[in-house]
Each structure stands twice: as structure tokens, then as C-alpha cells.
Amino acid sequence: MSSQAAGNQTSGATEDYSYGSWYIDEPPGGEEPKPERPVSLCQTSIPPSLSHACLASLSVLVLLLLAVLVRRRQLWPRCGHGRPGLPSPVDFLAEDKSRTVPTAVFMVLFSSLCLLLPDEDPLPFLTLIWTPSQVKEPEQEHRPWKMLALLYYPALYYPLAACATARHGAAYLLGSLLSWAHFGVQVWQRVECPQTPKIYKYYSLLASLPLLLGLGFLSLWYPVQLVKSFSHRAAADSEVLQSSYSEEYLRYLLRRKKLQSSSHTSKHGFLSQAWICFRHHIYTPQQGFRLPLKLVLSAALTGTAIYQVALLLLVGVVPTIQKVRAGITADVSYLLAGFGIVLSEDRQEVVELVKHHLWALEVCYVSALVLSCSLTFLVQIRSLVMHRANLQALYRGAALDLGSQAQSPHPSRQAIFCWMSFSAYQTAFTCLGLLVQQTIFFLGTMALAFLVFVPVLHGRNLLLLRALESSWPFWLTLALAVTLQNMAAHWAFLETHHGCPELTNRRRALFAVVFLLFPINVLVGTTVATWRVLLSALHNAIHLSQMDLSLLPPKAATFDPGYHTYRNFLKIEVSQSHPAVTAFCTLLLRGRTPQPQLPARPQDSLRAGEEEEGMQLLQTKDPTIKGAGPRASHGRARWGLAYTLLHNPALQAFRKPALSEAWTNGTQP
Known part of the structure; x- marks a missing residue:
């Protein structure tokens, strides 16, 4: 007995009862991944x-x-x-x-x-x-x-x-x-x-x-x-x-436009149309026009906000997923079995499957982040094109009518407040829009990956395909109902006489079809309503950072705070920094205060055939030249006054209605 007890004590002294040796199925020689050392708080030499x-x-x-x-x-x-x-x-x-x-x-x-x-x-x-x-x-x-x-x-x-x-x-x-x-x-x-x-x-x-x-x-x-x-x-x-920008703006505005020949257009028709389409969607610099400083700051802050938010979303989630994937061991099979999930009988195969699923989750997250950043950047580039179109329309004297009610072009306290907070609002909308897009795109890519691609790749857990297989009569009925109604509307209930489409005399059949297909159309309407909600959410998430577009209907656009801020921002910019008004004031100051003759710049030298008669008054002339006397100064002042009165948006309410029919979107009503 004593020797047996001694043997038990000896064997117990050398036996290891650690957590890793409890499972006899543990593969020999398996090493646990070493945890990453935590980063210690660093102290600089200068506090x-x-x-x-x-x-x-x-x-x-x-x-x-x-x-x-x-x-x-x-x-x-x-x-x-x-x-x-x-x-x-x-x-x-x-x-x-x-x-x-x-x-x-x-x-x-x-x-x-x-x-x-x-x-x-x-x-x-x-x-x-x-x-x-x-x-x-x-x-x-x-x-x-x-x-x-x-x-x-x-x-x-x-x-x-x-x-x-x-x-x-x-x-x-x-x-x-x-x-x-x-x-x-x-x-x-x-x-x-x-x-x-x-x-x-x-x-x-x-x-x-x-x-x-x-x-x-x-x-x-x-x-x-x-x-x-x-x-x-x-x-x-x-x-x-x-005053270089205002004069450059007027030179480009009053310069005689050259007509392009039809042969040149037909020869390069495809390339020219592709370039026009590219310029309509991507902002490119335009001669004679310069964006206001507020818009330039907003564009720079938007790029910085995209970088900062994307960096925070990337480093806050991806390293954690990588650490979890590296720390997966065979014990995860027992954890999944506790929830009733049995992926495989082999524990090592379960480990590989879980690691593969975590890798797919990381890919979905990174793909959603790249997609959301790309869409946000493209939307902001598109916004710069709309900003330029709206400003040019307002410079031409268009009515500031971007909502349900026409807005006064005069500054107001509310307009000044909106102008002050425009760049900050744009930055905040960009950050929030990127977060919303990341959430929606991540959920969508994750559902697509784990319900379609991963089950088809592994040949198991085909939940979506089985659901579609069990509900195929429902979807087939909806598809047949929609197809038959469209075919009947085109071939049976509509005729064209003398180029004018009209209803046929088969109205009894039309009324019967409407009555009989009412229950099925209710199901079709439910599906369409769900699709409408998804499209509206996706559209508003993509355009959340775009302030020049209202997320509400036109009659309720005034309740959109971002769009309301953008309208008042345009009002202040146009009323306070109109290039034509600046050029007019510059002409008045030149007429009263003599300026020293400066050498002409090469880019400002224009041929006589490329300028309008009014633009020639902008050129500084030598007083000793014949004809450059009081009459020339009066003519210059009168031309500047006429041009300013014609294109000043503050005088829009006092002009004829025909002059204020242009909208800021660049289209005619």
C-alpha cells in the first residue's frame, strides 16, 4: 500500500493538469499563438x-x-x-x-x-x-x-x-x-x-x-x-x-464664341461626346471661372474627413478581426456545439471553417469601406460641378428659386448664419454619410457573401437557395402576373391610330382583368413597396453628404436643413462677391485714381477679333492717346453701369419676368 501510494504521489508530481491537456483529442505538438504584447504608454522627453x-x-x-x-x-x-x-x-x-x-x-x-x-x-x-x-x-x-x-x-x-x-x-x-x-x-x-x-x-x-x-x-x-x-x-x-479674376471672368464671358464646324464634330463625335459626358459628371477647371473659397475649403475638408473616418473604421475593426482569427483553436467546436451548431465532426476542419468565415467577414468589411469611400468621393466631385452650374446661373441673373417659394436675393440674418456654418455642415454630413454607407454596404455584402457565395462554395448551409426553392410558386406567380399584364396592355388594350395611342374597345375585358388580378397585384405591390424602401434608403445614404441635392420632395425641400443651408450660402456668395460687380467697382476706382502703367501679361493679350466692344473698355488706355478723354471715361462708366444693372441679382425683383425665368439648375421651366 505504501509503495502504491508513493507511486501515485510520484506520478502526480509529474502529471500536468493544465487546461490545454484536458482534451485527449488535442493534436500533439500544438502551440498556442502568443498574444501580442500590449503597447506601453510612451513618454516624450518634452512633456x-x-x-x-x-x-x-x-x-x-x-x-x-x-x-x-x-x-x-x-x-x-x-x-x-x-x-x-x-x-x-x-x-x-x-x-x-x-x-x-x-x-x-x-x-x-x-x-x-x-x-x-x-x-x-x-x-x-x-x-x-x-x-x-x-x-x-x-x-x-x-x-x-x-x-x-x-x-x-x-x-x-x-x-x-x-x-x-x-x-x-x-x-x-x-x-x-x-x-x-x-x-x-x-x-x-x-x-x-x-x-x-x-x-x-x-x-x-x-x-x-x-x-x-x-x-x-x-x-x-x-x-x-x-x-x-x-x-x-x-x-x-x-x-x-x-482685380485679375473679375476681369478674366468678364473677358471669358464677353469673348466672341467660335462656331465649331460640323466636319470636326462628326470626325471626333465619339471622343467629344465622351469628353462632354466626363465633364458633366467630373469637375474639371473651367477658364474664366473660379470656385469661391468656401467651396474650396469644403472640398479639402471633405477629403480630410473621408480619410479620417475611413482610417478610424479600418483600424478599429480589422485588427480586432485578425486577432480573433489568429486565436481560433479547436475549443471553438465545443462553443458552437453549445449553441446547437455542428459544422463538422472533425475539430480541425471546424477551425478552418471558422477562420475562413472570419476572413470572409474581413473581406466584406474592407470591400464595403472601399465602396463607401469611393462613392462619397465621386458624389463630392459631382457636387462641385453642380456648384459651378448654380453659381454661373445666379451670376447670369437667374432667380434664386430652389424650393417651393422664391427666395429674396438680399442677405438676411438666417442667410448669414447658413453661410457661416456651410463648411462645417459639409464636413459633418460627409462623416455621418460615410458611417451610414459603411453600415449599409457591410450588411449587404455580408448577406450576399454568407447567404450566396460561401454556401455555394462549400456546398452546405444553403438557406437562401432552399428558401427560394420552397417559395418558387409565389415568385413565379408574381412574374407571370406582371408579364401577362404588360403584354395585354401592349397587344390587347392599346392601339395606335394615326400616330396617337388610344384604348381599344375591349374595355369589358380590361375591367375584368383588373378585378381578377387585384389580389395578386396586392402581393406585387408589397414587393414593390419593399424595393422602394430599399432604394430610398440606399439613395439617401449615398447622397447624404451632398448638400446641393434635397433628400425630400420639391414641395418639402425647405425642411431639409442641408439644402436650406446651401440655398442661403449661394445667396450670400452671389450678393457679396459677384465678379461683374467687382469689375464694375474696379472700373470706377480706375477712373478716379490714376494707376501706373504696368506691363501687360502674356495670358491677357487678346486679339481684336476675340473681344466684344464692351470688353475693350476694360483695357487701361493711355490718356495721351487721341480720343481718350472725358467721353471715353463716360462711355466706360456707362457701359459698366449698364452691365451691372442687367446682371445684378439684387435687382431681379425689379426687372421684367422674362429675364428671371432661368433656374439655378441651368434649365428653363
């Missing part, structure tokens, strides 16, 4: 709280210096002891100023706000005042600070954009220093800590790529402008660019 405090202090200092600079440049000649002026960050209604700087600053701002999502310290400089140990409930305490960060980051990047509007060498120097500081801090933090434990280890690095791109551009643009400011041609260049 983020200190760097943010330095950047905030530098931004405040630059803003104060810009305020003094604006006062000295604009108010010093008349009131030298006046108050400092607050510099404007962006001139949204200017058509001839640089658009790259506002676009880069808005990309930087939106990318910084996107990085706030996984950040635990939305205002890092607050840790210099309160230590983390003093916070009892950090998750609840950070919520108000994140809301406050929505105002902090615009104030932080305000001087970075305002340095470009000052148009002075000292402002360019301050912008260079500020952009270098921001760019250096971001690059230093990404180099020292490329991985973060939140969401995905490389999410912070990938999400900050638009941020680094915008700051990198600004760090190069400001030094270049600083070098240009020292040249003697800077003042002349600024004078040339002051």
Missing part, C-alpha cells in the same frame, strides 16, 4: 503639457504683434494712438488671394480635432496646474475639457492663418517662426512616440498625416513669401492681382 503651454504662449504673442502691426499699417496715418486691430484669419469673400494657406490651416485644425477622440488629455497644459492624482473620476472630468478644447484649438491656430492676411514682411517672419514651432513639436512627438495604446498602435501616427502635411506646407510657404516680400516687385504684383 506634451509643456510643449502646448509654449505653443499657446507663442500664439498669443504672435497675435498681439499682428494686432500692433495692423494698427500701424492701417490706422497710424490718421489716428496714431488708436486701438490695435484684430487681424482677420481668412478673407472668405476674396477671390484673388491665396487659397492654399486657409486650406492647409483648416486641414490642420480638423486633424487636431480628430486626434482628440482617443486623447485622455484634451488640454495637456492643464496638467501643469492639476496632477492626475487629484482627479477622482478622470472619464467624467475630461468631458467638459473636451468641449472646451473645441474652442482652444481654433484659437491656437488663429495666428497661423492671420499671418498670411497681413501681407507684410514682419507677418511672414512671425508666420515662419510659428509654423516651424508647430511642425517641429509634432514631428518630435511622432518620432519619439510613434505607437500609442489607444484604438490602434499606429492610429495616432496615421491620423496625424494631414496635420503634418498642412504644417509642413505652411513651414515652407511663409519663408518663400518672406523672401518675395523683400523684392521690389511685390507691390506691383499685388496691384496686378487685385
Whole structure:
């Protein structure tokens, strides 16, 4: 007995009772996948709280210096002891100023706000005042600070954009220093800590790529402008660019159109038609027209939003699916058996099937993401074409009648509010539309894959095919009913006499068929109603980010907040930055203030046969030339006044009704 007990103790000392040895069917030599090491929290050599405090202090200092600079440049000649002026960050209604700087600053701002999502310290400089140990409930305490960060980051990047509007060498120097500081801090933090434990280890690095791109551009643009400011041609260049867009718009508008020959059209008919179709659906630059700055910012923010949302959807789901697929073991067969699901008797085959299904799920998710991003991008490109068509129609004097009631072309408080929030609304609609599209497309691709392709490939779980097999009489009856009614309507109940279709005299048979097929048509109507709901949901999901298209019927278009915002945005843009009005004001200023003769640009040189008589008045003439006296100045002023009165949308209500029949969609009612 003692020896047996000793033997039992000896064998028990060497026996392993771990969880992996409980199943005798476990294949020998199987190694469990090693779990991935968690990413530790990285600490930079310079704390983020200190760097943010330095950047905030530098931004405040630059803003104060810009305020003094604006006062000295604009108010010093008349009131030298006046108050400092607050510099404007962006001139949204200017058509001839640089658009790259506002676009880069808005990309930087939106990318910084996107990085706030996984950040635990939305205002890092607050840790210099309160230590983390003093916070009892950090998750609840950070919520108000994140809301406050929505105002902090615009104030932080305000001087970075305002340095470009000052148009002075000292402002360019301050912008260079500020952009270098921001760019250096971001690059230093990404180099020292490329991985973060939140969401995905490389999410912070990938999400900050638009941020680094915008700051990198600004760090190069400001030094270049600083070098240009020292040249003697800077003042002349600024004078040339002051009214270039308005004059270019009028030159293109009044230029004599050349008629294309029929032989040229027939020779290249297919290519020309393909190019016209391409230009109708894809935005291409057009000579003599330039999109407003608000639309350019909206397009840039839309691209940034697509990238940020797609990145978040990709790194938040795909790595998790890959980890689950890598950690699948033979124990999953017992888990599925607990739910009554038996895929196979072989446990290794069950493991392969589950891994294959997870791989198919990952493919469906990635395919839906690619499809949703592509459709959102194409819809936004199509929107730019509609923006240009609507603006050109309004410039020509079309009525601002985009809804059930005609809108006044004059600005209003509601219109100003909509103009202020247009770009922000466009960005939010793009993010939400991409999320909705991803959900719908993922569910659709997953249903198609797991109900059609995967069962047919493996030859099992043919649920959809079995359901169709059991319900084939229903679908055959509906198809026959629809086909027979269409054939009877075409061959039996409709006749054509003298080119005019009319009902035949078989009306009794028509009434009998309508009565007898009423129950079947109810079933057909149910199917059609379901299809209508699916099509409406898919259409609204695709066009959710498109603000120039109402998702409601025309009579209820005023209840669509996005479309309502777009209408008022067009009203402000046309009433405040009309190119013809700008050109008219430029002509008046040229008539009163003599301008130095500047060398003509090669692209502005036009032949006499390509210009209209009114356009020739835009050319600056030498006063010493014969005939260039008071009569020429009066003629120029009268022509400008006539053109402005004819094409000014603010005078639409006082013109004849025939002049306001054009709609902003470019069509006639």
C-alpha cells in the first residue's frame, strides 16, 4: 500500500493538469499563438503639457504683434494712438488671394480635432496646474475639457492663418517662426512616440498625416513669401492681382464664341461626346471661372474627413478581426456545439471553417469601406460641378428659386448664419454619410457573401437557395402576373391610330382583368413597396453628404436643413462677391485714381477679333492717346453701369419676368 501510494504521489508530481491537456483529442505538438504584447504608454522627453503651454504662449504673442502691426499699417496715418486691430484669419469673400494657406490651416485644425477622440488629455497644459492624482473620476472630468478644447484649438491656430492676411514682411517672419514651432513639436512627438495604446498602435501616427502635411506646407510657404516680400516687385504684383479674376471672368464671358464646324464634330463625335459626358459628371477647371473659397475649403475638408473616418473604421475593426482569427483553436467546436451548431465532426476542419468565415467577414468589411469611400468621393466631385452650374446661373441673373417659394436675393440674418456654418455642415454630413454607407454596404455584402457565395462554395448551409426553392410558386406567380399584364396592355388594350395611342374597345375585358388580378397585384405591390424602401434608403445614404441635392420632395425641400443651408450660402456668395460687380467697382476706382502703367501679361493679350466692344473698355488706355478723354471715361462708366444693372441679382425683383425665368439648375421651366 505504501509503495502504491508513493507511486501515485510520484506520478502526480509529474502529471500536468493544465487546461490545454484536458482534451485527449488535442493534436500533439500544438502551440498556442502568443498574444501580442500590449503597447506601453510612451513618454516624450518634452512633456506634451509643456510643449502646448509654449505653443499657446507663442500664439498669443504672435497675435498681439499682428494686432500692433495692423494698427500701424492701417490706422497710424490718421489716428496714431488708436486701438490695435484684430487681424482677420481668412478673407472668405476674396477671390484673388491665396487659397492654399486657409486650406492647409483648416486641414490642420480638423486633424487636431480628430486626434482628440482617443486623447485622455484634451488640454495637456492643464496638467501643469492639476496632477492626475487629484482627479477622482478622470472619464467624467475630461468631458467638459473636451468641449472646451473645441474652442482652444481654433484659437491656437488663429495666428497661423492671420499671418498670411497681413501681407507684410514682419507677418511672414512671425508666420515662419510659428509654423516651424508647430511642425517641429509634432514631428518630435511622432518620432519619439510613434505607437500609442489607444484604438490602434499606429492610429495616432496615421491620423496625424494631414496635420503634418498642412504644417509642413505652411513651414515652407511663409519663408518663400518672406523672401518675395523683400523684392521690389511685390507691390506691383499685388496691384496686378487685385482685380485679375473679375476681369478674366468678364473677358471669358464677353469673348466672341467660335462656331465649331460640323466636319470636326462628326470626325471626333465619339471622343467629344465622351469628353462632354466626363465633364458633366467630373469637375474639371473651367477658364474664366473660379470656385469661391468656401467651396474650396469644403472640398479639402471633405477629403480630410473621408480619410479620417475611413482610417478610424479600418483600424478599429480589422485588427480586432485578425486577432480573433489568429486565436481560433479547436475549443471553438465545443462553443458552437453549445449553441446547437455542428459544422463538422472533425475539430480541425471546424477551425478552418471558422477562420475562413472570419476572413470572409474581413473581406466584406474592407470591400464595403472601399465602396463607401469611393462613392462619397465621386458624389463630392459631382457636387462641385453642380456648384459651378448654380453659381454661373445666379451670376447670369437667374432667380434664386430652389424650393417651393422664391427666395429674396438680399442677405438676411438666417442667410448669414447658413453661410457661416456651410463648411462645417459639409464636413459633418460627409462623416455621418460615410458611417451610414459603411453600415449599409457591410450588411449587404455580408448577406450576399454568407447567404450566396460561401454556401455555394462549400456546398452546405444553403438557406437562401432552399428558401427560394420552397417559395418558387409565389415568385413565379408574381412574374407571370406582371408579364401577362404588360403584354395585354401592349397587344390587347392599346392601339395606335394615326400616330396617337388610344384604348381599344375591349374595355369589358380590361375591367375584368383588373378585378381578377387585384389580389395578386396586392402581393406585387408589397414587393414593390419593399424595393422602394430599399432604394430610398440606399439613395439617401449615398447622397447624404451632398448638400446641393434635397433628400425630400420639391414641395418639402425647405425642411431639409442641408439644402436650406446651401440655398442661403449661394445667396450670400452671389450678393457679396459677384465678379461683374467687382469689375464694375474696379472700373470706377480706375477712373478716379490714376494707376501706373504696368506691363501687360502674356495670358491677357487678346486679339481684336476675340473681344466684344464692351470688353475693350476694360483695357487701361493711355490718356495721351487721341480720343481718350472725358467721353471715353463716360462711355466706360456707362457701359459698366449698364452691365451691372442687367446682371445684378439684387435687382431681379425689379426687372421684367422674362429675364428671371432661368433656374439655378441651368434649365428653363
